[in-house]
Amino acid sequence: MQLPAQDSILPLIQLSITPVILVSGLGALVISMTARMGRIVDRTRHLAGAACQASDAERAHIEHQLRIMFRRAKLMRLAMTLVVGSMFVSGLLIMLIFLSALSGFDFAAGILGVFLVSVVLMLGGLGAFVADLWVSLAALDSDVRRALGPDAATIRLF
Template identity: 40%
Template sequence: MSPMTLAELVPVLQVAIGPVILVSGVGLLLLTMTNRLGRILDRTRLLVRERRAAGGDEGRLISAQLEILGRRARLVRTAITLATLSVLLASALVILLFLTALLRVEVAAALALLFAACMASLIAGLVWFLRDIHLSLVALQLEVEAVGREP
């Protein structure tokens, strides 16, 4: 087997740029998701302290918010897991692209499957992230309604 020439390597590099850019973009999404998870955890800790001192209607409102925050944390954790899986699949795609060129084997079906799995994982992660955003608005609505009921 002869070594790859530069003329053979350049097209592989060009094709590999797409998944590499995807890794960078999903990295920024992961940063956003982990920041959001951190805020959820911080808010949960704060409400747990407040719940210990609260009673009556206020205690029930805080308990409802804590339940929502727990659901949100699980949603964001799943979104982070799926986005991370997307990055891992994109990385595997780049490696397979280079191995395909280096070993001169044809694995187009595997490349297509990896790409489809990468995109499906990213889409699923974004759907879970949107579910968290929706749920955060439900929690906000609870707070707004509680303020409206105050004497």
Template identity: 40%
Template sequence: MLLNDLIGTLQLAIGPVILISGIGLIILSLTNRFGRIVDRTRQLSVEYRHTSQIDQERILEELRILTVRAKVIRSSNFLAVLSVLLVSFIIIGLFGSALYHFNMTYILIILFISSIISLILSLFLFIYDLDLSLKALWIELPKGLAQSDSD
């Protein structure tokens, strides 16, 4: 393998590496959201034990939403990490293709499309979590301040 071939391959690999960096920021955000959900769940669990029956019903409703949110964020995080793994395989494929002169074009295309689909699904779940977080907030607010679902 010539130095010029290596330079060309490195240039091709820069795009996927940038994609990994961007997805990494999304994963960081998802991980932070997951941590906040867990912390809030623990806090409400303690409150539940020390409140009246009426407040316990409100807390249980919020805990149900938090449970769904935790599952949604976990799935979103999984899909984002899967996207990074697929991009990593693209980089390996690029170097393997250049080093051993394999034609891996179709495999790399499939990996790229799979990575982007995984990322898109992750982002849709992220949007869904944002909606769920508003529903949980509305449960906490007094009846007069709570927004309707149409907002």
């Protein structure tokens, strides 16, 4: 197998830039999601410890918060799985672009399909990430309303 000439490699590298940029951006997103997941885990552990020592009145609220935190952890797991899946598929896309160029076969339909799968996975991960944001605000709403007591009805949190 003969390697392509230098003047035909440049367009190939240019074609590979888009998935490389996508992987880079998704990597930054995964770092953010990992930090968020760490905070969820820490808060859940704190609440689990507090539940053991809480009075019956406080225990109901803590259990409610624990259910919310577990839901958030599952959403973040889904978000991270989808985003990392998008990164993986983007890596496959880069390989497919190079294989197409080196082999001389036209993989245009496959390349487009793999790119679309990568974007769909990314969008799903972003959707799960936004869902976690909404659930976290619901938990905050519960804490604020509990702290404000009867005055909570006079404010609109959302």
